[in-house]
Amino acid sequence: MTTTQAHPIEYLLRMDRMPHIWCPGCGIGVTVNCFARALQDSKADLDKTVIVSGIGCTGRVAGYLKLDSFHTTHGRAIPFATGLKLANPELNVVVYSGDGDLTAIGGNHFIHAARRNIDMLVICVNNFTYGMTGGQLTPTTPYSAVASTAPYGSFEKTFSLPFLADSCGAVYVARWTTFHVRQLARCMAEAFTKRGFRFIEIISPCPTLYQRRNKLGDGLSFMKYLKESSECKDGADTRAVALDFQGKIIVGKFVDRDQPTWLDDMNRRYREKLGDKYEEYKGIK
Amino acid sequence: MTDKPVSVKRARGKVHILDDRCKGCAFCVEFCPVKALALSLEFNKKGYHPPQAVKPDACTNCNLCFMYCPEFAIWSTKIGDKE
Numbered sequence: 001m002t003t004t005q006a007h008p009i010e011y012l013l014r015m016d017r018m019p020h021i022w023c024p025g026c027g028i029g030v031t032v033n034c035f036a037r038a039l040q041d042s043k044a045d046l047d048k049t050v051i052v053s054g055i056g057c058t059g060r061v062a063g064y065l066k067l068d069s070f071h072t073t074h075g076r077a078i079p080f081a082t083g084l085k086l087a088n089p090e091l092n093v094v095v096y097s098g099d100g101d102l103t104a105i106g107g108n109h110f111i112h113a114a115r116r117n118i119d120m121l122v123i124c125v126n127n128f129t130y131g132m133t134g135g136q137l138t139p140t141t142p143y144s145a146v147a148s149t150a151p152y153g154s155f156e157k158t159f160s161l162p163f164l165a166d167s168c169g170a171v172y173v174a175r176w177t178t179f180h181v182r183q184l185a186r187c188m189a190e191a192f193t194k195r196g197f198r199f200i201e202i203i204s205p206c207p208t209l210y211q212r213r214n215k216l217g218d219g220l221s222f223m224k225y226l227k228e229s230s231e232c233k234d235g236a237d238t239r240a241v242a243l244d245f246q247g248k249i250i251v252g253k254f255v256d257r258d259q260p261t262w263l264d265d266m267n268r269r270y271r272e273k274l275g276d277k278y279e280e281y282k283g284i285k
Numbered sequence: 286m287t288d289k290p291v292s293v294k295r296a297r298g299k300v301h302i303l304d305d306r307c308k309g310c311a312f313c314v315e316f317c318p319v320k321a322l323a324l325s326l327e328f329n330k331k332g333y334h335p336p337q338a339v340k341p342d343a344c345t346n347c348n349l350c351f352m353y354c355p356e357f358a359i360w361s362t363k364i365g366d367k368e
Contacts, residue, residue, distance in 0.1 A: 023308075181352035219310050
């Protein structure tokens with residue numbers, strides 16, 4: 001049943017760059033659908049929405065979406081986004097990157113942006129591996145999983161990303177999987193409208209590197225695993241949501257609180273100290 | 286209590302598939318709630334088997350196939366209601 005109509009989110013994509021590089025069975029395209037749906041549902045002003053990515057398979061999202069976007073060097077998506085937000089606080093800045101880029105190479109930036117409560121939405125597609133560079137171990141690769149740099153299985157302790165974000169001070173922390181498309185789209189739309197450092201982790205299949213090495217089948221088998229092993233617990237304690245190799249996945253919205261952002265704090269502090277001499281910072285004009 | 290059967294209005298949808306974009310991951314086939322899709326035996330330009338609507342009347346325009354498709358190759362549109 002071939003059609004001649006245009007796909008409903010084609011206007012949000014750079015079609016001259018299609019087909020994309022993602023493998024058959026990869027979940028990143030699914031997250032892009034959810035993101036596009038969230039953009040539509042939240043009626044975001046597309047001229048004021050900016051997307052920043054680092055390097056990696058997920059880093060390609062910035063190149064495929066027809067928004068103002070920037071593809072930074074490896075791990076540096078958050079510092080670039082911080083600068084962007086501070087120079088033009090009107091923008092709604094979204095960082096869209098992978099687990100290796102955001103939490104290994106850019107781990108330091110991630111921690112400090114959450115600590116400072118910089119106003120940005122960070123979407124982390126967690127496929128437990130470095131996809132583009134050949135399946136190396138990341139800080140989220142579960143214990144005993146095989147990677148190209150861990151041929152006998154990983155023996156390292158792992159990061160639990162919701163716990164990391166929560167303990168560093170993020171105001172909104174959620175985790176979904178590529179199976180939970182409706183919930184994910186709703187969660188992204190909700191996170192758009194909040195202020196502060198918002199973090200969404202999305203568990204996604206990587207059939208070519210993670211699953212093949214660990215003999216977990218193709219993308220569809222991993223999606224079935226996500227369906228069967230996920231449990232939704234909104235408001236769960238982030239200390240209890242760590243992931244095991246092929247274990248249970250707790251999903252849901254874990255943290256939702258309101259805190260002044262870095263710019264709010266800066267303006268308040270300077271106002272306190274300088275009084276009427278201080279003119280509130282509203283971006284570089 | 287009446288014996289009158291309850292009639293439920295249900296949206297009807299039409300599935301649109303861009304065969305040549307498909308990479309045959311079968312997410313849409315697996316997660317279609319009304320099982321309206323199946324992989325076809327035909328090959329597309331890339332050598333994958335794209336889905337086809339085997340029960341086109343069953344489609345309720347829920348657009349889950351659109352949400353699941355990583356290749357932006359499938360979606361549905363509303364074509365009316367069915368009792």
